[in-house]
Amino acid sequence: MGKASRAKKQRTREESSGWTAAGAARDAHRRRRSTLDLLPGNPFVRAMLTQNNSNRMTELRTVLDRSTVPVPHREDMSFAMTLGKQGLAPPWPAGPQQATDWQIRQTLNVLEQADVCVISPGAHAAVMAAAATLEPADVTTLDRESDIHAPTGFVVLPEPVVLVNRGGGLSDTVAFGWQFISQHQVLPTSTYPGVQLTTFMDRDGPVQPPEWRMVVTQARANHTPLPPFVPDGMYGLRGDRATADQSTEDLASLSAEHRQLNQALNRVARPNAPSEIGEWDGGRIEDVHDDFAARYMFAFWRLASHGTTSIGPVAPRRSPAHPDTTSQRPDRDIRVVRLTHQVPSQRTHPEEAGQGRVYSRRWPVRMHKVRQWYPSTQEHRLIWRGPYIKGPADAPLVMGEKAYLVD
Structure with missing residues (x-):
């Protein structure tokens, strides 16, 4: 079920240069704890999500009424395509x-x-x-058992991502949560291993229109303040390599069907083809087909499973109770995701540069699919290679630019 789109005006984007793992961990712990305290029974969050659910179901029913789905099954189909994918079993609410x-x-x-x-x-x-670099259908190759490091997780971004949603409205996403579920589908009735994915927007984030500030103020005045992490949308992803063995043409067809459905739902005709080169310059993200959350988390899981990123404990920090002591303690309930230094430094000895090409930057190599032959099982499997980071470990990581080559 899609995000609760808010027509919000973007404020100045926060710089991430002051980010530290210890500071981010403390902030994530504080905001998660506050969200757990403020979310249960919050009437404002409930009203926003209820309106979002109602709008989404109305749009989907309108599209199904114009489809070839038999009339008696359209209601079941609309619930299965939303709540069933998210892990709710019939009977429907x-x-x-x-x-x-x-x-x-x-x-x-x-x-x-x-x-x-x-x-x-x-x-x-x-x-x-x-x-x-991902197409919508690429996400359907997800294998939750081998791709995802934990059956339940919550990841907080270093800064909110500003999204251009259906109809041109703006929203921001600052965190994602997931858990393993069973998906429930109809026509035919079946269940699949899946992943429930929830997006969270930043209550105090970079997109703050007057209407949103009014809601925040009113909630505080009613002694039911909004939580720092505001649940914004819920999705369901297949987690059983549903299309891993299909051809590139089949995946392209599935991606086209995904876009056609979202265009019908939102009357959006703008193309949203993925980039052949993985780039991101920190700007707004076009999400008119409502698939950014799935693509981001698929990439997040795959980079971690392939070693491009590493997940480990936060570095120990001084205890605030004893500021003068040298003893340190880690944030045991928070972990940090960092880029893995996969390539040894190639810049520490400039006099050796003539022996080979030396890069002065690091950059991402896009994800790509190959059909790998497994002799032990006598079968081909579609696997992913990349993305990975190319260049010396002590060089800056550059997005949206070509890497400079030093001869």
Whole structure:
């Protein structure tokens, strides 16, 4: 179910140069704890999500009414395409309020149970660049057992990502939560291993129109302030390599069908083809087909599983209770995602530069698919290579620019 699009005006984008793992971990811990306290029973969040659910179901029913789906099955199909994909089993809820209450319970479970990660600006930039190379159908090759490091997780970005949503409205995303589920589908009735994905916007983020500030102020005046992490949308992803063995042409056809459905839902005709070169310059992200969350998290999981990023503990920090002592303690409940230094330094001895080409920058190499032959099982499997970071480990990571080559 898509994001609650808010027509918001962008403020100055925060710089990430002051980011530290310890500071990000403390902030993530504080905001998660506050969200767990403020989200249950919050009438403003419930009203926003209920309106979002109602709008989404109305749009989907309108499209199905113009489709070839048999009339008696259209209601079931609309629920299966939304709540069923998110992990809710029939019988379906009586109305959007009941659907919202179920979604909030799911969100609270993720916040309570998840391993929490903060992602560094460099790793985040690499994930953004990798996500830009993905087609919608690529995400359906996800294998949750081998691609995802934990069945439940919560990742906080170093800064909110500003999205241009359906109809041109702006919103921001600052965190993602996930958990393993079983998806429930109809025509035919079936279940699949899946992943429930929840997006969170920043209550105090970079996009703040007057209407949003009014809601924040009113919620505080009513003694029910909005949580720092505001749940914004919920999605369901197949997690069983559903299309991993299909041809490139089949995947392209699935991507086209995805775009056609979203164009029908939103009357959006602008193309949104992925970039052949993974780039991200920190600007707004076009999300008119409502697939940024899935593409970002697919890239996040794949980079971690392939070693392009590493997930580990936050470096120990001084205890605030004893500022003068040399003893340190780590943030045990928060982990940090960093770029892995995969290439040894090639710049420390300039006099050796003549022996080979030396790069002065690091850059992401796009994800690409290959059919790998496995002799042990006598079969081909579609696997991903990349994305990975090329260039010397001590060089700056550059997005949206060519790497300079030093001879």
